[in-house]
Amino acid sequence: MAxxxxxxxxxxxxxxxxxxxxxxxxxxxxxxxxxxxSEEELFEEARDCDAIMNQYARVxxxxxDRMERCRVIARYGVGVDIVDVExxxxxxxxxxxVRDYCTxxxxxxxxxxxxxxxxxxxxxxxxxxxxxxRWQTGKPVCRLKGRxxxxxxxxxxxxxxxxRAKAFGVTIxxxxxxxxxxxxxxxxxxxxxxxxxxxxxxxxxxxxPMTAESHHFLGEAELAKMRKDAIIVNTGRGPTIDNCALAKxxxxxxxxxxxxxxxxxxxxxxxxxxxxxxxxxxxxxxxxTSHVAYxxxxxxxxxxxxxxxxxxxVLKGERPLNPVNEVSxxxxxxxxxxx
Numbered sequence: 001m002a003x004x005x006x007x008x009x010x011x012x013x014x015x016x017x018x019x020x021x022x023x024x025x026x027x028x029x030x031x032x033x034x035x036x037x038s039e040e041e042l043f044e045e046a047r048d049c050d051a052i053m054n055q056y057a058r059v060x061x062x063x064x065d066r067m068e069r070c071r072v073i074a075r076y077g078v079g080v081d082i083v084d085v086e087x088x089x090x091x092x093x094x095x096x097x098v099r100d101y102c103t104x105x106x107x108x109x110x111x112x113x114x115x116x117x118x119x120x121x122x123x124x125x126x127x128x129x130x131x132x133x134r135w136q137t138g139k140p141v142c143r144l145k146g147r148x149x150x151x152x153x154x155x156x157x158x159x160x161x162x163x164r165a166k167a168f169g170v171t172i173x174x175x176x177x178x179x180x181x182x183x184x185x186x187x188x189x190x191x192x193x194x195x196x197x198x199x200x201x202x203x204x205x206x207x208x209p210m211t212a213e214s215h216h217f218l219g220e221a222e223l224a225k226m227r228k229d230a231i232i233v234n235t236g237r238g239p240t241i242d243n244c245a246l247a248k249x250x251x252x253x254x255x256x257x258x259x260x261x262x263x264x265x266x267x268x269x270x271x272x273x274x275x276x277x278x279x280x281x282x283x284x285x286x287x288x289t290s291h292v293a294y295x296x297x298x299x300x301x302x303x304x305x306x307x308x309x310x311x312x313x314v315l316k317g318e319r320p321l322n323p324v325n326e327v328s329x330x331x332x333x334x335x336x337x338x339x
Contacts, residue, residue: 005050010057027312061087072314081210102294107160109293113259145169150201210237220245238262247279
C-alpha cells in the first residue's frame with residue numbers, strides 16, 4: 001500500500017479540524033494534530049512529515065534541520081516570523097501564508113481601540129458600574145477632528161486604517177521606509193521620518209510586522225519623543241513595543257493611553273501564562289485584547305481553508321498561491337513537478 005503523505009498541524013485553537021481535514025484528506029494526506037507549546041515537541045513528528053501547518057508554534061531551524069521529506073510549511077495567517085524561512089529555503093521547503101484574509105477586521109479593530117481610548121469608554125463604563133455618573137470621569141476628552149494620526153507601516157492594513165480614520169477629520173501621516181513610491185501620495189497621506197511621526201502624532205497606530213529590525217520599534221527612547229497626551233494602538237506584533245518601557249510611560253503619565261492586541265510575551269504561545277507577570281495589567285489607561293484583531297467568523301474560515309488548500313496544492317504537485325519563498329516544487333524527495 002502506498003504511503004499517505006503526512007501533514008502535521010503543530011497547534012490550533014479552533015476547537016476542531018472540520019474545515020482542514022476534508023481538504024487535506026482529499027489530497028490523500030494523513031493528518032497528525034498536535035498542541036505544541038515548544039519547538040522540541042515538534043521534533044519527532046516533523047522528522048518524516050510531508051507538510052506542516054502552524055498557528056502559534058514556532059517552526060525554527062531546529063525543527064527544519066530534522067525534516068527528511070517535508071515539502072511545505074503553511075502558516076495560518078499573514079506573518080511568518082515564527083517560521084525560519086531562510087532555513088526552509090536552504091532545505092528546499094516552500095513556505096506559504098494566508099494573505100488579505102483579515103484586512104478589514106484588523107483595520108476595524110484598530111479604529112475601535114482608538115475610539116475607545118480617545119473617548120475614554122472603558123473608564124466611563126467602569127465608573128458607572130461602581131455607581132459614579134459624572135461626565136468628568138473621563139476628563140480630558142479631546143475632539144478628534146483636526147488632530148494628527150500617525151500610521152507606522154503603510155501596507156494594505158495601514159491604508160485601510162487611514163481610509164476609516166479620514167471620516168473623523170484627522171490629519172494622517174505615515175512612516176514606512178519600504179513603501180513603494182507614489183502610494184502614500186495617492187492615498188492623500190504624507191510620508192515622514194520616524195522621529196517626526198513620534199513627535200507629531202496624537203494617535204500612533206502601529207501595524208508593524210515582526211522582524212529583527214522592528215523588535216522594540218517603540219522603546220524607552222522613542223516613547224520619550226512622543227506627546228504626553230498621545231494614544232498608542234498596536235494591532236501589529238506585540239514585541240514591536242517594549243512592554244516594560246510602555247508600562248512605565250503609561251504609569252508616569254508620559255503617554256495618555258494604549259490599546260494593544262498582542263503582548264510582548266505572546267500568551268497564546270506559552271503553556272502557562274499569568275497576567276501578573278506583566279506590569280501593564282495594573283494600569284487603567286490600557287486596553288488589551290487577546291490577539292483578536294484578525295478575527296471574524298468569515299476571516300477564520302478563510303484562513304483555515306487557505307492554509308489547508310496551499311498544503312493540498314503542493315502535495316498534488318501544484319504551485320501554491322501564496323508562496324513566501326522561492327524553491328523548486330520538487331521538494332526534498334524530488335518526485336513532484338519542477339518549476
